[in-house]
Amino acid sequence: MNHTVTTWGLSSRATSYLSQHPEQLPALAEAKALPPLPPGYVPEVVEVLFDDLPYLRAVNGELIFSRDCLPDYQPGCVEYRMDDQLAFFQIGGEVVVDRLGGLALVQGRVA
Template identity: 40%
Template sequence: MNNLSEYELQLLSKLPLDIAALVKNYRTDIINAAEFWDEPPLTVNHVPEFIEIYYGDAESPHIFIVNGELQDYNVTNLPDNTKSISVLIDDQWAYVQIEGQVILNRLGGVILPDVLVSPSSLINSLVGVINHG
């Protein structure tokens, strides 16, 4: 099955069959969800230091927030048909959605920040749009 490692197969065994079957098209997202499948939700009033949001099978986050401040925002190359969203909070996968179906939701009582956008981040993201546009 797509040359899955023994470790990946072990992770998949924790998932319901209908979700595990999605590994064929969404390998990274499903393996990430499986790694944190048995973990409890983030604690009530947890204030994240790092929030990373990935669309599709991206190597690096499209949105990166540190201590409530937007550090990086790059959605210029997003295809209109992005079918998966993954959220990493403080190095833990907390949320995975594929084709509109929530696969993993460990957000629990996390307090999502009112994101502050520094002028330099905004300018850099606009410059990126102009340069890639």
């Protein structure tokens, strides 16, 4: 496993997950090195992936794709992409990447 992962302060569960999914590491390392999204940022495209599969896609605030899943489905990882940038990634309940700090609020909600 990449030495960088050991410096991320992750739980053994998250580290184990990443050791089983090493293809995730380059994108995670790159995203962790980037600053938060800029203040007032409003993405044109928002995608939500569960276990590396797209489940939601919205363009300019309009939902254009959604995939059904079972009500009790618990994905191993959840990823939010904003305009094709990795902005948030969590394994179980553990946040690995969080660049959402600059997202604008629209009508009291995160845009």
